[in-house]
Amino acid sequence: MTRTDASDRLNRLDLIEARLKSGEALILADLAAELGVSRRTLSRDIALMRARGVPVEADRGRGGGIRLSARWGVGRMALSYDEAIDLMISLAVAEQLQSPLFMANLGSVRQKLVASFGPRQRAQVARLKSRILVGQHASNPTRESLAPVDATAIRRLHRAFVERRLLQITYSAPERPPTSRVIEPQFLHYNAPVWYVLAWDHLRQDVRTLRCDRITNAQPLGETFELRPFSLFEPALEGDHVLQ
Structure with a gap:
């Protein structure tokens, strides 16, 4: 089998599996015509899918048909x-x-x-x-002031948090001009439905609690940081160092 043939077959298998997962009961002859292959080729594809663990059930009879087993559950997932x-x-x-x-x-x-x-x-x-810290529900005024998050900024915050990388951000607090700062995202704190990052702020050289919905323009930096003692951040959970 040439590389092109192998690639075509893999693409065909993916397409068949996607069609089956949609819940359709597929007629073999119709599916073979749609894919531009013979029924014999399609039967070999189905046999290969079964060998890979996909529970394909076939109807007997002249028309023939295939479907996923009713017991089919979650298959493999590819996550970024x-x-x-x-x-x-x-x-x-x-x-x-x-x-x-x-x-x-x-x-x-x-x-x-x-x-x-x-x-x-x-x-x-x-x-x-x-x-990751889970606290009480946020107060009504805080809930009412919650804004949509910057999805790109939050994705980069999560990565910097896990990889322990410095993060450059723009932070916008009420009645203050936006500030650019470099932070160490040490802890995440959830007061439903509001997320905070407990950070060491290089601009102030101190602990700061930053609302995630007020973070934009996040850019992970190459430099990593060490985890600081939790005792350093405990006062922030009681309201100190909070940039609301």
Whole structure:
């Protein structure tokens, strides 16, 4: 089989699987015509899909048809690095909540996700749970002032948080001009539905608590930082050092 033939077949297998996952019951003859292959070729493709673990069921009869088994569950998922980071943070939040609703399979899901990272990244994600804090619900005035987040800035914040990289941001506090500052995102703090980052602020050389919905223009820098003692940030949880 040539490289082109192999590529065509892989693309065809992906297309067949996507069609099956849509819930359609597919007629073999119609599908073969749509894909521009013979029924024999299509039958070989289906046999290969079964060998790869996709539970394809076939109807007997002249027309023939294929569908996914009713027992088919979640298959393999391909996550980007940023998606995996977001999921790790979400799992850490769920672990901190200690809700029975979330705990049934949380451990095994976390283990599988950690295993998908490389050795260096595994060391970084190992301490995520201890760096994510869940507090009380935000006050009504705070909830009412909540603004839509800058999705790109938050994605970069998450990456800098996990990789322990300095982050340059623009921060906008009420009735103050926006400021550019370099921070160490040491902890994330959730007062539903508001997220804060507990940071060491290089501009002030002090602890600051920054609302994530007020962060824009985030740019991770090459320099990394060491985790500072949590005791340094405890006063910030009681309202000190907060840039509301």
